[in-house]
Amino acid sequence: MLRSLPRTPAPLGPGGAEVLRLITVQRVPVCLTVHASGRRRYGYWQPFSSGSGRGGCYVALPTDECDALHAAGRIELGDPVVDPAKTTYPVRPVVRCAPSATGTPRQVLTA
Numbered sequence: 001m002l003r004s005l006p007r008t009p010a011p012l013g014p015g016g017a018e019v020l021r022l023i024t025v026q027r028v029p030v031c032l033t034v035h036a037s038g039r040r041r042y043g044y045w046q047p048f049s050s051g052s053g054r055g056g057c058y059v060a061l062p063t064d065e066c067d068a069l070h071a072a073g074r075i076e077l078g079d080p081v082v083d084p085a086k087t088t089y090p091v092r093p094v095v096r097c098a099p100s101a102t103g104t105p106r107q108v109l110t111a
Contacts, residue, residue: 019065023075023093030061030091032077036084042066042091066091 023030028044035041040063048056069075078090 015062015065016069019061020069020074020093022061023069023091032066032089032091034087034089036086040067 022044028046030042030044033041033043042061042063043058044061046055046057046059048054066075070077074094075091076094078092081088
């Protein structure tokens, strides 16, 4: 499994912040697909919206931005689903514990 090392989060650029927001919102699950050829693609299924008349398709996220978020320890990969042509990992934001004003830890999402 691919894992990143914990680090101090670096500031995000606009592209990285938007990708992290999409992953954090999690209205739809984001996945990383690694094809047998080595090609990597992050994306999610956008359901059809009758209001806008758009959707019903896969939406790809910028691979370089997602890989940078993974390397910085801001997103993590779940258990893989493996088939002969590809391996698919669920992607989720990393939840870090930060002390609250009372000194007890609380969970926060890093952005």
